Amino acid sequence: MSHFEQKLDKYAALTVHMGVNIQEGQTLVVNAPLDAAILVRKIAKQAYEAGAKHVYVEWNDEVLTYIKYKHAPDEAFSEYPMWRAQGMEQLTQEGAAFLSIYSPNPDLLKDIDPKRIATFSKTSSQALKNYRSALMADQNCWSIISVPTPAWAKKIFPHLSEQEAIDKLWDVIFAVTRVHEDDPIGAWEVHNKRLAKMVKYLNNKQYRQLVYKAPGTNLTIELVDNHVWHGGAAVSQSGIRFNPNIPTEEVFTMPHKDGVNGTVRNTKPLNYGGNLIDGFTLTFQDGKVVDFTAETGYETLKHLLETDEGARRLGEVALVPHRSPISESNLIFYNTLFDENAACHLALGKAYPTNIRDGASMSKEELATYGVNDSLIHADFMIGSNELNIDGITKDGTREPIFRNGNWAFELD
Incomplete structure (x- = not known):
């Protein structure tokens, strides 16, 4: 062989x-x-x-x-x-x-x-x-x-x-994907545990808001009450552990659909439906995109945002350090599975119900009352770089660094 x-x-x-x-x-x-x-x-x-x-x-x-x-x-x-x-x-x-x-x-x-x-x-x-x-x-x-x-x-x-x-x-x-390791499955077990530590830390923090600053980006994102961070392995409703994305480097949670304000600029091209969208900015007011620009793929972005009401709102916020294996390859993959795991990203459209406590058992109407976005689409786009800073605002108003220069501002044992 x-x-x-x-x-x-x-x-x-x-x-x-x-x-x-x-x-x-x-x-x-x-x-x-x-x-x-x-x-x-x-x-x-x-x-x-x-x-x-x-x-x-x-x-x-x-x-x-x-x-x-x-x-x-x-x-x-x-x-x-x-x-x-x-x-x-x-x-x-x-x-x-x-x-x-x-x-x-x-x-x-x-x-x-x-x-x-x-x-x-x-x-x-x-x-x-x-x-x-x-x-x-x-x-x-x-x-x-x-x-x-x-x-x-x-x-x-x-x-x-x-x-x-x-x-x-x-x-x-x-x-x-760690296939080059002698024991890829064992390497993924270690990787999942590393991501689980970060998930536990963020879930304990329960930040009220995240504040993003980078060239072209000045954005504040409110998180829903009782939000849940996930990353690495997931667990199905029947109790089976699985890894939704191979590769994965992200931890992610749910923004409040009405709580996003400011402007964000992408840092990697978005391949959407066989067309590239790049050099684009989105301006949010009370959760909704109220203005946008694009150097490439303007019409594609326009049609994406017009899919339905929820397509103009965020359903996911994900944190990925600039120092990650995919990012350090210094490649643009034009493939969201890879590019989203090389950079912090957001997603327009439908939120994962598992990103709020007991969300998987809630009805569509119940989820909406908590600020959970719904849409026919879920489109991730990359905003991370080595110039991105992110702060977390706690419930008592304390401001804490989460990312500095594109990487975690702290280390966990």
Whole structure:
């Protein structure tokens, strides 16, 4: 077995045992690009060896995606196959685990009318709302990973040949997911414990507000009462530990939907629906985006913000130190799974109900009374850099440093 095959086997094992943590008799649903076939086969084998009953794979192909956006009639983007949405809901109810292999081509839809992309994004979000809400409430175990694809690898490493770019990106993925370690699963256990210490510290603090200062950013974010920080491993409603993101470096919680004021500027491009948005600012008043600019992707950002009322409000605030493995690679990945774990970020749209005490058991109406944002979208965008300072305001008004120059302002034992 080649060295690469050994790493691929480790990656598959990490995904099955730490990512979705498949259980005896469980079904695993995999959504993957065709380029991930070799890894998907290894994941399926590992899952069955771990006791899975079924492994169902939903394949996607970016060429077919482009063909549809380019040539299908407008009305095609206002329809979604409800048999598929109902099938996903049924699988959640039956306790399946879900794995997404996310490897988008950042430039795939650059010549497509942003309105088409926005229309289908809203259509699919409405159709899959119950399925996505179940995962955001940790009803089921779920995880997201990535594999190199030719277009994505060449975007990151444009001066390399296609195969060299793919090989280089594999090396980076193996490094930042700790697959290069002798015992990746053991390394992730240590990593999860490290993040858990930070989560415990922040949960004990219960800051009332976070204040952000950086070039182009002067923002105050109120946190909901009884907010809960999470990071690293999560626990499903049936009590199974899993890792939603591989890689992950973040700890995150919930802002109050009406408590965001000021202006924030992004620090990394946002790949949204096959189009890049960059050089953008958002100005908030009482939680809502009241003005915005963008040097690239203005129309895409405009359509994103117009998805629904909640799309103009924040649903997540996440802290990631500048000194983290992904950030220290000095690469822009044009892939939110990686870029969001290289920098502090915020998310427009729907909040995770698990980020407020007992939120997973609350109704939509109950969550709203606590200031929890709801939307069809959840779009993370990066705002962190080595120039970012963050202060926490306690309930008694004390101001404490949390981040200085992009990194934690304190250390925990």
